[in-house]
Amino acid sequence: MTQLVTSVIEDPIVRTRNLNLYYSGAQALFNISMDFPRNQVTALIGPSGCGKSTLLRCLNRMNDLIIGVTVDGSILLEDIELDDPDLDVVELRRQVGMVFQKSNPFPNTIFENVVYGLRIAGMNNREELRVTCERSLQQAGLWDEVKDRLHESALGLSGGQQQRLCIARAIAINPQVVLMDEPCSALDPRSTARIEDLIAELREQYTIVIVTHNMQQAARVSDYTGFLYEGVLIEFGLTKKIFTKPNEKQTEDYITGRFG
């Protein structure tokens, strides 16, 4: 077995302990114990198939949607055990929002997209929906671009705008943690830069976990970085340190582009 990396961070918001995950018997995550710091940006890096998206999805139980996934170990969000069959998954997902690799707005208006999370929670007060919509869009830096066409289809937006709309949608329900699964991989450099600026701003209010293939991006936006390789957390620490003086040879090789 590989070595166990345990990073100790003061007042983490999410902690995993000895997390193992199996896809229909095939193990995908090995003994992950990791702390995610509060109100910081944590980047997960690693070659394709190393399990970083799987780890991300453990944090809001999206893996439930995949048939045949079994998990053991422990995931704690503010001392609440997430890997508990009796846990209210719906409530968890309201606390831990998610932004996907490809923008996925619903085929509906911009307004309805943003307030979707509120509507399914049963809120129908128009004024409150409107206020939340404006606040979320402003936080996502999209308000000025779309304020005149809130009731037009979200599918008319550009790819970058759509991704920011998805971020607005995720933060409209005021989660504690926002998970981002390669949010810029389908975007052009300009849009990527906007999203990266946005992530920097959102750090004030939310804890962000971002999976990325882009080393520069990880270096630019994150405070902490975890490197996974074949389902194992190889190294975790301050981004500066990982990118300048990694402890592990594998980390150094990956960052410098010798494999992966």
Add this chain to the structure above:
Amino acid sequence: MSAEYRKRVKRWDRIATWVITGGGMAVIAAVILILLLIVRVAVPLFESQEARKFWGSSNPSTIEPDTVLAVGMDDYLETGVLLDRAGRFTFVNFADDSTIGEIVLEPPYESPSEILAAIPHHGLGYSLLWANGAASFARVVFSRDHHVDRPPTTAFRVDTLAEFAPPEDGLIPIRTVTRYHDGRATRADLLHDNRIRVTQEVEETDLFGNVSRDSHVSVLDPAVGGEIADIFVDTEGLALFAGTKDGYLMRWAMRRVGTIELTDSLLAFENNRAISTLSMVFGDVSLAVGDEQGGMTVWFPVRPDYDPQRRVLSHIHTLKSHRGPVTAISPSQRTKSLLSLGADGELHMDHMTSNKHLFGLRPESPIRKAALSSRANGIIGLDDAGRLNVWAIEGGYPEATWGTLFGKVWYENYDEPAFVWQSTGATNAFEPKTSLVPLVFGSFKGTLYAMLYAIPLALFGAIYTSQFTTARFRGVIKPAVEVMAALPSVVIGFLIALWLAPIVEVHIMPFAVSLAVFPACFLIFIVLWQPFRNLKLARHIERGYEFIAFIPIMLLAGVAAYFIGHFVEDMLFAGDFHRWLFEDAGRNYDQRNCIIIAFGLGFAVIPIIFSITEDSLSNVPQRLTAASMALGATRWQTVWRVVLPSASPCIFAAIMIGFGRAVGETMIVLMATGNTPLMEWSIFTGMRTLSANIAVEIPEAPVGGTLYRILFLSAVLLFILTSIVNTAAELVRQYLRKRYAQFQ
């Protein structure tokens, strides 16, 4: 890549393009061709009937026109006949314009050879009044002999069927109607003192062969109505009609010999318009009335609102008016058409049922006497100059108009105008009733009930299979449902008509109760299930296999419905729902009804809707459902707010394809609807659909006949209906697709 290879690839690409384009175009062409072929058969239905001048004698007849009492013609439009006052029938050959024979009648009862009045009837029969008051009923018979070596020849003779002695009271009438039918001779005389004398003679043969004769004379004196203008007796001598110059119509029933009762006496026209001539439309139900102002009306007895016990002669149809008084009416003996002659010498041909004016004939010299041939294929007319004119009637379908096909029509023996489909009857004189409205109604009624049953089942089934169950179970259930679609509809029709229908008939109440019991049990089960959801054992079966735990509950519900149903029937309907329905609710219970059809058509439609819906739901991108889930939506919220709207264009298309299938389905409805063209919404009665109607009637429809063409017209209608439904569906689908477009 070598240039040679690239050329080959391009060549294949071009060939493929041509083949695919050609194939697609051929399909479109084939559909259009089929439509054109059907339309081509249906279109002549709306061609008008025409009379083509066939022959006209070049020389005036040797007979003085004023002495001619009647004219007639054979069915081959070869020989004409004239009857003159001397009691002589003169036969004229049209081909060479020559007189080919004369037959002089032997006057009955030693009368002088002079006929005072003659009334022509159908089939070349004539009521003759002789100078001494005697009367007879004579008939001209043409017989055609076929030969091997030369063209067929026509022979003719005149039969005298009945003779009446001069009246004992010596009163010579103005005119006399004589009838002879099945041993019963009837004579009605219009007397100079405005009375009617009826003589009935019956000849009966008893079991031992003894012939007895019975004769009755009655004199009728209509106190009101003024001077009688014309009298008429129906073919069998069962009813007598009279019309007066003050516009009164009277009817006497003569069903039993010796008893004559006045059944109707009414003012026909408010303005006392004088009636000039009477006749009966083919079938002896309707009375055709011609008046002095040229009006042509048709009357028959109808049950009035104020007294449903009796029937009152009522004004039903109004045909095209003549310019002058109507002088004679000659009904067709094939259809409900009427040939009428005006005082101005103009002939009109009208159809009673459709009120359609078929054509008018106005030759240079006015026509004085006219008659239709027996087969109603020709008209012979004698003009003022004594020349004979012959017209051949060609083409046209007088009984079919937009009005009779799609409007309410007042048919004989009906109390009010109605939409009726009844294309054939027991007698030749039957009035065909060809309204397509009950058939369109039946198509929609059957489809509606089928869709009511099929849509919820198919949609919920598809949602469950696609969104809530496991992939393995989906892999079993989907092909299984698709196999349902492969079941021949004749098998479905057979099963539901012969197996299911009798069962539902007996257990109708349990069936009705089960509509409430099943959902109730379902809800109770879900409530009871909640505490067990989180048990270890329950969690194993829960996802996707809940229905297994549900099967015994449904069986229990079925048993419960059976007992509750029969209990309810005993309590509320005295143990016999059908009798209650008939006696208290006034409705029929047909064994083959909409419940049966809903099952049968539903069974055919469910696989289509299910399969397309399931595909479209499963094809909603995973990232949309994931986005919804990640925002804290439950599975049901995700289905309701994301999956269903995204899949709605396809779901809509699925329903419409199912609808199209149900409208056009033939075998199931043919076997299980009872094919009664009713127009009522009751779920307990059957219907007749457009498609089943075509299947039922086309084998019996003479090729090129009215019914044949109407059936093709209903095929066009079916085609148009499904096109409208499909076009509307496509428009809605386009709109939904634009609205819920899935951005890639």
